[in-house]
Amino acid sequence: xxxxxxxxxxxxxxxxxxxxxxxxxxxxxxxxxxxxxxxxxxxxxxxxxxxxxxxxxxxxxxxxxxxxxxxxxxxxxxxxxxxxxxxxxxxxxxxxxxxxxxxxxxxxxxxxxxxxxxxxxxxxxxxxxxxxxxxxxxxxxxxxxxxxxxxxx
Amino acid sequence: xxxxxxxxxxxxxxxxxxxxxxxxxxxxxxxxxxxxxxxxxxxxxxxxxxxxxxxxxxxxxxxxxxxxxxxxxxxxxxxxxxxxxxxxxxxxxxxxxxxxxxxxxxxxxxxxxxxxxxxxxxxxxxxxxxxxxxxxxxxxxxxxxxxxxxxxxxxxxxxxxxxxxxxxxxxxxxxxxxxxxxxxxxxxxxxxxxxxxxxxxxxxxxxxxxxxxxxxxxxxxxxxxxxxxxxxxxxxxxxxxxxxxxxxxxxxxxxxxxxxxxxxxxxxxxxxxxxxxxxxxxxxxxxxxxxxxxxxxxxxxxxxxxxxxxxxxxxxxxxxxxxxxxxxxxxxxxxxxxxxxxxxxxxxxxxxxxxxxxxxxxxxxxxxxxxxxxxxxxxxxxxxxxxxxxxxxxxxxxxxxxxxxxxxxxxxxxxxxxxxxxxxxxxxxxxxxxxxxxxxxxxxxxxxxxxxxxxxxxxxxxxxxxxxxxxxxxxxxxxxxxxxxxxxxxxxxxxxxxxxxxxxxxxxxxxxxxxxxxxxxxxxxxxxxxxxxxxxxxxxxxxxxxxxxxxxxxxxxxxxxxxxxxxxxxxxxxxxxxxxxxxxxxxxxxxxxxxxxxxxxxxxxxxxxxxxxxxxxxxxxxxxxxxxxxxxxxxxxxxxxxxxxxxxxxxxxxxxxxxxxxxxxxxxxxxxxxxxxxxxxxxxxxxxxxxxxxxxxxxxxxxxxxxxxxxxxxxxxxxxxxxxxxxxx
Numbered sequence: 054x055x056x057x058x059x060x061x062x063x064x065x066x067x068x069x070x071x072x073x074x075x076x077x078x079x080x081x082x083x084x085x086x087x088x089x090x091x092x093x094x095x096x097x098x099x100x101x102x103x104x105x106x107x108x109x110x111x112x113x114x115x116x117x118x119x120x121x122x123x124x125x126x127x128x129x130x131x132x133x134x135x136x137x138x139x140x141x142x143x144x145x146x147x148x149x150x151x152x153x154x155x156x157x158x159x160x161x162x163x164x165x166x167x168x169x170x171x172x173x174x175x176x177x178x179x180x181x182x183x184x185x186x187x188x189x190x191x192x193x194x195x196x197x198x199x200x201x202x203x204x205x206x
Numbered sequence: 207x208x209x210x211x212x213x214x215x216x217x218x219x220x221x222x223x224x225x226x227x228x229x230x231x232x233x234x235x236x237x238x239x240x241x242x243x244x245x246x247x248x249x250x251x252x253x254x255x256x257x258x259x260x261x262x263x264x265x266x267x268x269x270x271x272x273x274x275x276x277x278x279x280x281x282x283x284x285x286x287x288x289x290x291x292x293x294x295x296x297x298x299x300x301x302x303x304x305x306x307x308x309x310x311x312x313x314x315x316x317x318x319x320x321x322x323x324x325x326x327x328x329x330x331x332x333x334x335x336x337x338x339x340x341x342x343x344x345x346x347x348x349x350x351x352x353x354x355x356x357x358x359x360x361x362x363x364x365x366x367x368x369x370x371x372x373x374x375x376x377x378x379x380x381x382x383x384x385x386x387x388x389x390x391x392x393x394x395x396x397x398x399x400x401x402x403x404x405x406x407x408x409x410x411x412x413x414x415x416x417x418x419x420x421x422x423x424x425x426x427x428x429x430x431x432x433x434x435x436x437x438x439x440x441x442x443x444x445x446x447x448x449x450x451x452x453x454x455x456x457x458x459x460x461x462x463x464x465x466x467x468x469x470x471x472x473x474x475x476x477x478x479x480x481x482x483x484x485x486x487x488x489x490x491x492x493x494x495x496x497x498x499x500x501x502x503x504x505x506x507x508x509x510x511x512x513x514x515x516x517x518x519x520x521x522x523x524x525x526x527x528x529x530x531x532x533x534x535x536x537x538x539x540x541x542x543x544x545x546x547x548x549x550x551x552x553x554x555x556x557x558x559x560x561x562x563x564x565x566x567x568x569x570x571x572x573x574x575x576x577x578x579x580x581x582x583x584x585x586x587x588x589x590x591x592x593x594x595x596x597x598x599x600x601x602x603x604x605x606x607x608x609x610x611x612x613x614x615x616x617x618x619x620x621x622x623x624x625x626x627x628x629x630x631x632x633x634x635x636x637x638x639x640x641x642x643x644x645x646x647x648x649x650x651x652x653x654x655x656x657x658x659x660x661x662x663x664x665x666x667x668x669x670x671x672x673x674x675x676x677x678x679x680x681x682x683x684x685x686x687x688x689x690x691x692x693x694x695x696x697x698x699x700x701x702x703x704x705x706x707x708x709x710x711x712x713x714x715x716x717x718x719x720x721x722x723x724x725x726x727x728x729x730x731x732x733x734x735x736x737x738x739x740x741x742x743x744x745x746x747x748x749x750x751x752x753x754x755x756x757x758x759x760x761x762x763x764x765x766x767x768x769x770x771x772x773x774x775x776x777x778x779x780x781x782x783x784x785x786x787x788x789x790x791x792x793x794x795x796x797x798x799x800x801x802x803x804x805x806x807x808x809x810x811x812x813x814x815x816x817x818x819x820x821x822x823x824x825x826x827x828x829x830x831x832x833x834x835x836x837x838x839x840x841x842x843x844x845x846x847x848x849x850x851x852x853x854x855x856x857x858x859x860x861x862x863x864x865x866x867x868x869x870x871x872x873x874x875x876x877x878x879x880x881x882x883x884x885x886x887x888x889x890x891x892x893x894x895x896x897x898x899x900x901x902x903x904x905x906x907x908x909x910x911x912x913x914x915x916x917x918x919x920x921x922x923x924x925x926x927x928x929x930x931x932x933x934x935x
Contacts, residue, residue, distance in 0.1 A: 070461065073481050081436075081479035086428035087420015089603070090480075091554055092643040096872035099554060127420030143414050146838055149846055150278025151417030152425060152554035152603025158418060180880045184872060186554045186604050187278045188849020190883035192842070 058119045061129025071117035076100045078116050079126060087127035087155045091184070098183030101156035102126045108163040108179075127155035134165035137200035145196045149187035157183050161197050170201050255345060255386040258311045259338035260289055262346070262386075266366070266379030268295045271305040273312035273331070274322040275575045277553070277602035277609065278846075279901040280411065280839040281327040285335050287409040287836055291402055292339030292394075293346075295378065296366030302412045304599035307577035307592075319578035323610045323730070325802035325899020328835055332897050333396075340394035342385070349384035350376060399894070405835050413601065426572040426600045427558045431636040434560070435464055437623055438483040438640055439472035440490050444499040444865040445650055446725030449473050451493045457486035465632075466490070469622040471615070476627075480640055500725035501865045504655065508545055511657035511722055514678035515543070519718035520696030524706040527714025532672025536663025540753075542746065544660075545926040546738045547859030549653035549731055550646065550875055555603025557616050557641040557649075563624035564634035567594040570617065573602025575609035579687065583614035587621035606732040606850065608651065612686035615651075615727075616641075647875050648867040652860055653731030654679040655722075656738045658705070660746055668753040672714035673746075677702055677739070680728045681721045696721065700730065704739030704906070709800060710747060710765035726862075732850055733902040736801040740906030741855070741913065744797035745923045748914045758914065759784050759796055770830045771800055773891055774807035777828035781889050782809035792823065795914025799906040803898040804831040805891075808848065810884075810911035812919070818935030820916060822852060822884040825908065830891035831898045840900045841888040847904020848886055853878030855909040857930035 055068040060083070069082050074093075079085045079102070088111055091099030095110035102111045103125035130139075138161045141147075148154045157180070164171055164179040171179070176197050185193070255262040261269040270289045276282040282302045290300050305312045312320045315330040343363055350368045351358040353376070360371045369375045378385075399406070416424050423429055442448060452473045454466040462482030467474045473490055477483035533539055559572040561584075568588055574580045574597045581595045588595070602609055611617075620639045628634065641649065656679040663671045681698035683689050692699050697719045699706075706717050731737060751761035759779050766772045775798045779785075788794060791813050798807035811824040827844045834840050857876050861868045869875040909927070916934065917923045924932055 070481075077479065077481040080428075081481070084422070084430055085420070086422055086424070086430070089554070090427060090556075090640075092872045093484075094643075094871050094873060097554070097643075097877070130420075139418050142418050143411075146411055146414070146842060148278075148411070148414065148417040149280070149842060150554060150602065150604040151413060154417050155420050177881050182879075184554070184877045184879060186552060186606070186850070186853075186877060187846045188853070188878055188883065189842070189846065190849065190878075190880045191845055191886055194880070194883075 056116050056120050058121070059123045061125055067116065069116060071115065073116050074112050075102070075114045075116055075119050075124070076111040079111065085126055085128055089152055089155055091153065096184070097153070098156040098160060099153050101159045101183065103159060103163060106163065106166065108160050125159070127159060130159060130162055133204055134200070135162045137203040138162050138165065138196070140203060141196040141200035145192050145199065147189050147192045147196050149189055153183060153185045157185065157193055161193070161200065164197065165200060165204060169204055171197060253383040253386070255342060255382045257338060257342060257390065259335055260293070260342045262342060262378050262382045264379050264382050266299055266377050268293065268300045268378060270300060270302045272302050273305045273320060274314070274327045275573055275599055275602055275605070275609065276413070277573060277575070277605040279327070279843060280836065281322070282413060283409060283411045283839065284328050284835055285331055286412050287404045288332065288335035289339035290409065291404040292336045292397060293343045294363040294365065294403065297404070297410055299366050299378070300412065307574070307581045307595070307597040309578045313578070319576070321576040321578060321610065323575065323607070325804065325901045325903060327899070329803070329896065329898050336396050337394060340396050341391050344391045344394045345385040345388040346378060346381050348388040349381045353381070353384055399833070406833065406837065408838055409836055424601050425555050425603050426560065427555050427603065427640065429560045429571045429600065429638060431560065431562070434636040434638055435476045435478065436480045436483050436638050436640055437474040437476045438480070438487050438642065439474045439645070440487050440492055441472040441645055441649060442494055444496060444501065445727065446499040447494045447496050449492050450495040453491035456489040456491070460486040460489065465627065467623050467626045469619060469626065471619050474623050474639070476637065483640070484642065498725065499865055503863045503865070504548065504861045507655055507722070507724060508657065511655060511678040512543060512545065514720040514722065515657050515659035515676040517720070519676050519678070519720040522697050522702050522706045522717040522719055525716035526707070527672060527716070529672040529674045529714045529716040532714045533661060533663040533674060536671050537666045538664045540662050542660045542749070542925060544658040544738070544742050546656040547861065547927060548655045548726065549854050549858055550860055551606040551608035551731055552646060552875060552877065553602070553604025553606055553608055556643055556646040557608070558638060559616050559620045560636055560638040561620040561624045562634060562636040563588060563621065563628060565628055567596070568621065568624070569596045569598065570620070571598045571600055573605065573609055574599045575602070575605055576611060576614065579612065580614045580617045584617045584621045587618050588625055607730040607734070610730065611651070612688055643871045647869050647871060650727040651729040652726065653737055654682065654728040658738065658742045660742065662746070662750065664753055668755060670712050670750055673712060675705055675715070675717040676720065677705060677717065678720035678722055680724055680726070682728050682730055682734070684721065700735045702739065703735035704799065704801065705743055708743060709768055709771055710762065711767060712765070732847070733801055733905040736799055736906035737854070740797070740799040740801070741909040744799065744907065744910030745913045745917070748795070748917060749923060757785070762798065768800065768805070770805045771798055774798055774805045774828040774830050777889055777891060778807035778809050778826050781828065781887065782811070782826035784809065793915045793919040795911045795916070795918055797907040797910035797914060799903070801903045801906050804829065804900060804903040806844070806903045806907050808907040808911045810908065810915045812912060812915040814919070814934055816935070818933040820856070820912065820929060820934055822882070822912060825884050825886045825911070827886060827888045827904065828891065829888065829900065829903065830893055831900050831903070832893050832895035833897045834890050834893070835897055837890055840890055843900040844888045844904040845886045847902065848908045849878050849883060851905040851908040852882065852912070855912060855927055855929055856882065857928045859928050
């Protein structure tokens with residue numbers, strides 16, 4: 054059995070158990086380890102990817118549920134918002150251990166794609182599901198605002 | 207984390223080879239083909255300038271070898287900063303690699319073994335890495351002088367370019383080979399602070415690009431290898447429990463499952479990828495041997511600890527005055543009990559480790575934090591001398607103490623699994639052991655559960671006459687290789703650090719310690735003893751100020767002995783407008799703690815939500831960590847340390863019912879989230895003192911600062927954590 058998805062712009066036929074969580078397909082089958090395993094129960098957001106532009110938790114998304122969708126991972130995160138986010142992250146030295154940051158960056162990118170000028174409340178709502186044990190939250194918040202300014206410029 | 211030395215960290219300590227039982231021969235085999243200072247010229251076959259801490263390559267890259275683990279605290283960038291500054295490298299040409307496990311070359315000068323902890327990384331490396339950079343620069347200059355046939359004194363180096371007064375210039379890469387053949391100066395002169403170009407200013411994080419683009423194989427969890435198996439273990443339900451027998455018939459039916467191996471720490475399912483191993487683990491039918499298990503729940507353990515503090519304990523040697531006499535002559539005596547829960551570290555990256563063992567040597571890939579001990583333990587399990595055990599240290603997705611293991615249990619476990627496979631006749635194969643979040647949360651090695659009792663006597667005017675203090679907890683160090691350095695006459699220094707003596711002038715003070723026994727393994731957790739002693743000391747001081755009818759800040763400043771602690775108190779108070787009225791519904795509290803030779807004061811400004819929880823609105827932090835090497839990283843570590851401490855005091859606790867941990871994952875051990883995070887303003891004291899750590903010292907003051915703010919509002923201090931146990935509506 055195989056499942057067809059579009060991953061970072063390329064169509065792929067993936068021959069794996071369709072009930073495997075997308076997270077483990079990405080990491081173990083496709084060797085794309087930018088998407089992280091943090092909790093396995095959609096409580097931490099480290100495994101966040103975009104499905105058709107929406108941030109989802111790949112640890113709770115089965116491969117078969119991704120059939121026919123466009124999946125974007127940190128390795129393929131590009132476009133205006135993605136670039137603004139990555140630049141702002143570097144300018145503000147956001148990451149510490151960095152393990153959650155793929156998920157943070159994808160959540161922030163999705164937010165800015167949807168809401169180019171987010172308020173603090175928008176940020177709270179979009180980012181509260183992404184845990185950072187290093188507690189880089191204050192910088193993430195600032196960096197999202199900086200990225201929004203960069204997108205305007 | 208632990209601190210074995212009170213002497214200045216710059217003083218290199220002889221390595222404790224006997225303590226580590228490493229033979230000189232074994233160490234010799236570990237030596238890299240690198241030249242140490244003072245050695246004669248040797249053939250340079252690689253074209254590199256190759257020194258233990260610095261490689262300069264013909265492609266003009268400067269590679270700094272990082273002897274410590276970087277788990278987010280910024281050490282790799284910090285060490286690169288030191289080398290780049292003395293070398294006058296261009297930041298853009300600097301990269302880092304983690305150094306191999308090699309105690310001779312790469313020991314932490316504060317420990318005598320290779321390892322990271324106790325917020326010592328920058329402190330112990332400050333002279334060492336600068337010297338390495340200065341030596342490499344001297345060799346580049348000598349090479350240029352030779353090449354151009356000019357005087358070395360006419361050569362300068364700036365931003366990665368070697369220049370002669372005549373106008374000739376060369377890149378580091380062009381000179382690397384010739385520089386590698388120069389004598390290594392044993393004592394190159396170091397810059398004076400006025401000449402620093404990066405230290406005290408800024409240096410780009412060396413891990414930024416990798417951590418924002420999803421780089422391959424960055425962390426141990428990401429390690430990939432051909433023919434690799436992934437192992438996930440069914441771990442014992444109680445501490446002290448071991449597997450007795452297993453029925454693995456159903457588990458082996460899962461496609462991808464290759465083997466099931468029983469080890470003392472559980473039953474490992476080995477599969478070709480991670481998911482089948484996780485799935486099959488749930489299908490194991492294991493009979494557990496509970497005969498040596500901790501069967502109690504945490505309420506019984508808390509009671510035992512509290513009972514201990516009612517009894518006389520081991521005397522902590524640092525007290526002063528006649529406390530008993532003071533208490534018996536007091537007009538008023540108060541007795542305050544504190545209770546602290548077990549805490550899990552819960553780094554974002556759960557534990558993981560890859561091992562490849564072929565019967566004669568072993569190689570590991572993981573975020574190793576105690577390389578020397580990891581090497582020794584793995585060697586012990588596999589019957590290998592340490593020189594046959596290589597460790598590839600990778601970036602760690604946090605640790606907060608979790609990867610610094612005196613028993614190196616995750617190396618031991620991986621080694622046992624690999625050995626069992628080989629002994630059963632299987633060909634050598636890389637095996638990655640993956641801990642799930644449940645394994646992490648339920649897996650022990652917690653910050654110990656702790657009870658404190660403070661008995662303080664006052665005169666009629668509320669002045670303190672004497673304070674008797676007792677702490678009860680399971681000792682972290684007892685039974686480990688560090689015991690002889692940390693446990694004396696029954697007192698584990700990590701149990702009482704921060705409460706052995708108060709930083710404030712009090713007429714009499716004496717602390718005592720009790721050691722509880724339990725099969726629950728305990729471990730240092732970001733700032734170790736200070737996680738609870740700081741809370742107790744600084745909420746007690748607030749209480750004493752109230753008894754005396756004084757302002758909490760004024761009370762501290764009048765009595766604080768250390769001028770640097772006074773300095774951060776004043777700075778934080780000034781920046782927080784201490785004493786000026788706050789908006790309605792807002793309250794503030796202050797706390798200051800010295801830990802790991804750094805001084806941090808924090809002012810928390812809080813409000814209360816309608817649901818009865820406290821909201822931390824803002825934190826003002828002042829830190830004195832000596833020479834600030836990388837100010838933005840210091841700010842980041844203070845922010846992170848505050849957030850880490852906040853998560854714990856607000857709602858984290860590991861509890862057990864009949865010996866079984868009640869929490870499982872981030873749905874029950876609730877981490878701090880974006881909506882909990884206050885605005886944080888960090889102020890760094892300008893200093894010329896030797897640099898000290900910043901990884902841990904931001905954590906201890908936040909709990910008491912918040913508790914003191916709550917007391918400012920409600921009149922009472924929270925003495926049992928977490929705060930979520932209390933309705934603050």
